Amino acid sequence: MTPHNHAKAGDYAEAVLLPGDPLRAKWIAENFLEDARLVNSVRNCLGFTGTWKGKPVSVQATGMGQPSLAIYVHELINVYGLKTLIRVGTCGGLNTKVRVRDLVLAQAASTDSAIVRDRFGAYNFAPIADFGLLRSAAEKAEAAGMRFHAGNMLSSDIFYHADGFAGYDKLPDHGVIGVEMEAAALYTLAARFGVRALTICTMTDCLITKEEIDANERQTSLREMVSLALDVAVET
Ligand SMILES: O=P(O)(O)O[C@H]1O[C@H](CO)[C@@H](O)[C@H]1O
Numbered sequence: 038m039t040p041h042n043h044a045k046a047g048d049y050a051e052a053v054l055l056p057g058d059p060l061r062a063k064w065i066a067e068n069f070l071e072d073a074r075l076v077n078s079v080r081n082c083l084g085f086t087g088t089w090k091g092k093p094v095s096v097q098a099t100g101m102g103q104p105s106l107a108i109y110v111h112e113l114i115n116v117y118g119l120k121t122l123i124r125v126g127t128c129g130g131l132n133t134k135v136r137v138r139d140l141v142l143a144q145a146a147s148t149d150s151a152i153v154r155d156r157f158g159a160y161n162f163a164p165i166a167d168f169g170l171l172r173s174a175a176e177k178a179e180a181a182g183m184r185f186h187a188g189n190m191l192s193s194d195i196f197y198h199a200d201g202f203a204g205y206d207k208l209p210d211h212g213v214i215g216v217e218m219e220a221a222a223l224y225t226l227a228a229r230f231g232v233r234a235l236t237i238c239t240m241t242d243c244l245i246t247k248e249e250i251d252a253n254e255r256q257t258s259l260r261e262m263v264s265l266a267l268d269v270a271v272e273t
């Protein structure tokens with residue numbers, strides 16, 4: 038047990054899906070998993086374990102932002118022994134080639150966050166996805182005919198940028214596809230502790246065209262992402 042998690046040893050499966058939103062964790066447990074049971078509810082940051090296609094898998098909310106995710110992920114790896122961590126999030130679009138509802142596989146995650154920057158001194162560390170998980174997700178998405186893009190994500194500490202789209206500066210011109218708030222910390226912790234991580238996001242709003250999907254559709258449009266992530270999570 039930890040200050041943030043009252044699950045006992047063995048309550049989590051080795052593979053976990055990580056949504057930011059606790060209600061998304063509940064929705065995944067209720068709508069996708071068999072025999073799901075609640076394993077954590079401290080701070081209402083809900084965690085569940087069940088099975089998907091007969092294989093054990095967990096889902097644990099991380100809250101919003103890299104400091105919050107870093108607490109849950111640090112403990113899932115070091116206290117509970119998890120080995121495969123797949124974030125299932127939402128992101129904003131920084132590139133008009135990506136449409137709302139498309140999936141973004143975060144091959145890498147750029148960041149403005151001190152939580153990553155301050156660890157590497159003179160170096161700009163490049164947080165990257167586990168190649169095996171990334172390849173598996175891309176192959177499965179392609180086989181299922183899902184619209185997806187693999188590339189560089191921005192994990193920002195700022196949701197409401199004071200300068201709006203201009204605040205992202207040169208990143209869109211350098212191929213950065215979308216913006217969310219957690220992947221870089223997830224990838225950095227996975228690298229540090231030698232486990233596998235991937236971030237898959239559904240693009241819910243485009244910062245250029247201002248197109249967005251509403252709260253109700255948000256839930257249903259996340260179905261493809263969740264089933265894809267579960268298939269990848271239980272594969273090995
Ligand atoms: O939908 P989730 O997984 O929370 O992800 C995105 O949504 C939140 C901001 O609205 C941030 O956590 C961002 O990363």
Ligand SMILES: O=c1cc[nH]c(=O)[nH]1
Nearest residue numbers: 127128129216217218
């Ligand atoms: O972090 C996020 C998530 C969704 N949409 C955004 O614009 N930013």
